[in-house]
Amino acid sequence: MTDGTLFIGTRRYSSWSLRGWLAVRLAGLSVAEVLIPLAGGVTTAVKAASPSGYVPYLEHDGRKIWDSLAICEYCAEEKPALWPADRTARAHARSISAEMHSGFRDLRMAMPMSLFRAAEGAGQTPECRADIARIDAIWSETKARFGAEGPYLFGPELTIADAMYAPVVFRFMTYRPTLSPVAQAYVDAMLHHDLMREWHTAARDEPQDWHLAPMEAPAAP
Numbered sequence: 001m002t003d004g005t006l007f008i009g010t011r012r013y014s015s016w017s018l019r020g021w022l023a024v025r026l027a028g029l030s031v032a033e034v035l036i037p038l039a040g041g042v043t044t045a046v047k048a049a050s051p052s053g054y055v056p057y058l059e060h061d062g063r064k065i066w067d068s069l070a071i072c073e074y075c076a077e078e079k080p081a082l083w084p085a086d087r088t089a090r091a092h093a094r095s096i097s098a099e100m101h102s103g104f105r106d107l108r109m110a111m112p113m114s115l116f117r118a119a120e121g122a123g124q125t126p127e128c129r130a131d132i133a134r135i136d137a138i139w140s141e142t143k144a145r146f147g148a149e150g151p152y153l154f155g156p157e158l159t160i161a162d163a164m165y166a167p168v169v170f171r172f173m174t175y176r177p178t179l180s181p182v183a184q185a186y187v188d189a190m191l192h193h194d195l196m197r198e199w200h201t202a203a204r205d206e207p208q209d210w211h212l213a214p215m216e217a218p219a220a221p
Contacts, residue, residue: 004031004060007049009038010210011203015113015167018199019068020056022163025195026082027075029060037210069101072160084154089146093154096138097164104168107131111171114215115203120176122219129177135168136183143182151189158193166190170200175219 006024008017024031036045042053050057051066058065058074065074076082084090106127111119124132142153142161150156153165169190172179179187190196 002030002032004029004058004063005034006031006059007034007036007046007055007057009036009046009055010212011035011199011206012115012210013038013113013212013215014055015108015170016054016068017056018113018167018170019163020058020071021199022158022166022195023068023072023075023082023160024058026158026163027079029058029075029078031058031060035206037207038212040212040214069097069164072097072163076160081157082160084146084159086146089154092142092146093159093161096142096153097161099138100164100168104131104135107135107168107171111175112215113167113171114174115170115200117174117216117219119174119219121221123175124177132177132179135165136180139165139186140180140182143186151186153186158195162190166196169196 006021006029008014008021011017021033034049036043036049036055038046038055046055047053049055051064054066056066056068056071058071060074063074065071072082084093106125110123110125110128139153146154148155152158153161169187172187173191191200
């Protein structure tokens with residue numbers, strides 16, 4: 001018996017779905033998952049499922065929550081440890097999560113999430129490199145100030161901040177930009193987390209006819 005439904009898009013490509021899915025799993029919500037194949041842009045199937053016409057979309061205990069950050073905040077109400085307990089660390093976590101939610105457009109455009117694409121070294125425009133440098137600085141500063149006791153941004157357990165940056169981790173896995181040692185260690189730790197491995201495996205096993213040719217074609221350097 002579940003308490004609701006989480007609607008997500010194709011795991012190979014849907015960075016926003018990954019964020020919502022991680023928050024829901026970390027919070028331990030008992031929900032069914034409905035996977036909707038994406039076709040680029042808003043589709044009829046997604047519009048029929050979600051009030052906003054986008055995924056992820058969560059229905060839980062009669063409540064309707066759309067937008068990945070709203071889902072994350074809802075999950076933190078269910079499990080407060082998804083934000084750091086210390087007020088200063090929590091303010092920092094919220095700030096870097098919001099920056100990820102609203103920013104880094106050049107990275108998103110130059111390095112779209114495509115988990116199995118041959119794309120090492122591709123997409124590194126000057127604007128994208130500036131976004132990468134900013135993310136590297138965020139991770140390095142956060143680890144130094146708040147995350148020394150574990151492999152993740154705020155220590156030994158994943159938080160919403162880690163969920164928000166998880167798609168960037170997969171992008172860096174695919175495009176392999178040069179990172180600082182601290183940032184690369186964080187990428188490696190995230191890729192070995194059980195939930196990230198579960199998502200990656202499920203993405204690999206999705207039907208081939210869900211693949212989008214432009215997202216699977218080798219990317220030019």
